[in-house]
Amino acid sequence: MPKSEERMIDKDGVRIDGRKYNELRQTKIEVGILSNADGSAYIEQGKNKILSAVYGPHEVHPKHLALPNRSRLRCRYHMAPFSVEERKSPAPSRREQELSKVIREALEPSIFLEYYPRTSIDLFIEILQANGGTRCAGITVASLALADAGIPMRDLTTACAAGKVEGQLVLDLTDNEDKKGEADVPVAYMPNLDAITLLQMDGQLTLEEFEKTINLSLEGCKQLYELQKEALKVKYVAVKEEVEE
Amino acid sequence: MLAEGNYIAGENTFKKSEKLYSTRVGLVEYDERRVSVVALKAFYTPAVGDTVIGKVTDVTIGGWLLDIKSPYPALLRASDVIERSYRPQKNELSSIFDVGDLIIAKILSYDRTRDPRLTIREPDLGKITHGRIVKITPTNIPRMIGRKGSMITMIKQETNCQILLGQNGLALIKGKNIEDEQLAVMAIRKIESESHTSGLTNRVTEMLKKEKTKKSDT
Numbered sequence: 403m404p405k406s407e408e409r410m411i412d413k414d415g416v417r418i419d420g421r422k423y424n425e426l427r428q429t430k431i432e433v434g435i436l437s438n439a440d441g442s443a444y445i446e447q448g449k450n451k452i453l454s455a456v457y458g459p460h461e462v463h464p465k466h467l468a469l470p471n472r473s474r475l476r477c478r479y480h481m482a483p484f485s486v487e488e489r490k491s492p493a494p495s496r497r498e499q500e501l502s503k504v505i506r507e508a509l510e511p512s513i514f515l516e517y518y519p520r521t522s523i524d525l526f527i528e529i530l531q532a533n534g535g536t537r538c539a540g541i542t543v544a545s546l547a548l549a550d551a552g553i554p555m556r557d558l559t560t561a562c563a564a565g566k567v568e569g570q571l572v573l574d575l576t577d578n579e580d581k582k583g584e585a586d587v588p589v590a591y592m593p594n595l596d597a598i599t600l601l602q603m604d605g606q607l608t609l610e611e612f613e614k615t616i617n618l619s620l621e622g623c624k625q626l627y628e629l630q631k632e633a634l635k636v637k638y639v640a641v642k643e644e645v646e647e
Numbered sequence: 648m649l650a651e652g653n654y655i656a657g658e659n660t661f662k663k664s665e666k667l668y669s670t671r672v673g674l675v676e677y678d679e680r681r682v683s684v685v686a687l688k689a690f691y692t693p694a695v696g697d698t699v700i701g702k703v704t705d706v707t708i709g710g711w712l713l714d715i716k717s718p719y720p721a722l723l724r725a726s727d728v729i730e731r732s733y734r735p736q737k738n739e740l741s742s743i744f745d746v747g748d749l750i751i752a753k754i755l756s757y758d759r760t761r762d763p764r765l766t767i768r769e770p771d772l773g774k775i776t777h778g779r780i781v782k783i784t785p786t787n788i789p790r791m792i793g794r795k796g797s798m799i800t801m802i803k804q805e806t807n808c809q810i811l812l813g814q815n816g817l818a819l820i821k822g823k824n825i826e827d828e829q830l831a832v833m834a835i836r837k838i839e840s841e842s843h844t845s846g847l848t849n850r851v852t853e854m855l856k857k858e859k860t861k862k863s864d865t
Contacts, residue, residue: 440690459690459718473718514661514670519759521718552689552786554659554670594668634672638687638843 410567410579423572426622431543431633434550441551445543448576449533452540454547459521467522472515474522477506479540481529501537508541508561508590508600514554523553534577535563541590541600542626549634558630559599561590562622564615566607571615573622587612589619593627657683674843687843691717691785691815693754693763700780700813701765703748706741713750713765715815723752723765749775751811751819778821779828781835785816787842791835798838798848805855806831830858
């Protein structure tokens with residue numbers, strides 16, 4: 403294949419998967435799909451498939467981890483061995499540990515942790531299939547799982563990445579775009595409170611480009627926020643319609 | 648997750664610069680200037696005076712630890728149970744209540760700095776010997792009771808069962824036979840899944856009557 407054809411964005415500004423620069427991947431969200439966990443949610447964002455579950459608030463084990471003034475949020479981001487092209491060791495890697503921490507810190511501001519001192523909230527994010535932007539999709543789905551568990555929250559957290567590919571700023575990068583592109587900026591955001599809870603950058607951007615990228619991500623977050631709210635409602639509206647028939 | 652204007656924040660809501668937000672997924676209720684949200688799903692937060700059903704998880708020197716499905720374990724002290732003065736050397740606590748026993752109790756005291764304390768020193772409280780336990784979302788308990796107790800008395804009448812609702816989301820059903828108990832369980836399950844819809848009492852009555860005629864036919 404000639405090299406010139408391997409471009410991520412064609413001359414009309416259409417990306418390799420047919421999206422425009424400011425378009426999200428096809429996203430499907432479901433809430434409350436696991437019966438054993440206190441709260442759960444599932445997201446499909448393009449080829450990403452992520453399941454999230456929440457337990458708690460409950461007693462902390464081991465007990466010395468309990469905080470006297472607030473609840474402890476514990477978060478595990480984990481990729482299934484079959485989630486990527488080459489089998490991934492199921493043991494938590496450095497990257498997963500870092501992402502667990504990053505996701506925890508992105509979600510903590512949204513939860514009223516101080517309402518339940520000496521307890522813990524355990525959050526699990528399982529990546530069943532990964533195709534770029536899993537930390538963002540993970541935050542989006544985890545926030546819904548927390549809401550489904552009935553944990554009091556200030557707002558839903560929603561996250562979306564934007565970046566620069568072949569000189570153009572684009573929203574919601576796939577794995578390929580991320581690897582071949584110049585920069586990637588994941589942002590987590592609480593739309594009602596207009597607060598950013600996570601901001602990372604990988605690659606190089608000028609200051610002007612950086613600002614544009616953030617604004618692009620925020621637009622993506624707002625779109626996702628609507629999908630999140632919709633998903634929360636659907637769970638109850640479906641029952642209601644069934645009854646009213 | 649809902650925004651409002653100049654109102655007073657009620658249950659499950661919080662206010663930030665004239666705007667009101669909901670902290671849980673639920674149905675909004677307006678009462679003059681007060682706005683509150685009835686959560687559709689939540690866990691149990693202990694409140695003094697609540698009747699709860701708990702499971703013994705541990706026997707300690709001074710009492711029992713109970714799981715009441717709240718973020719905190721509840722403590723039932725031996726001196727609150729044993730009539731005469733309690734002496735650890737003499738009384739074997741596990742012979743009174745053992746791990747796994749289900750107990751109906753009332754919450755004596757609770758605040759966020761200390762775990763809830765229970766008491767069984769009231770009529771109808773104590774160990775559960777028979778019946779079945781059904782799990783419900785604690786926020787659906789008011790729904791289960793209905794307006795002035797209409798729902799619960801209706802179910803009791805239709806199924807001939809005794810029903811005791813623990814505020815922590817466990818209900819105890821005692822009936823004369825298994826069929827009656829199963830019928831009551833069915834009714835509770837229906838309320839649970841359709842708690843946010845209107846006209847529920849009538850629909851549950853209908854369902855119970857239909858099921859009963861079905862039974863008598865066979």
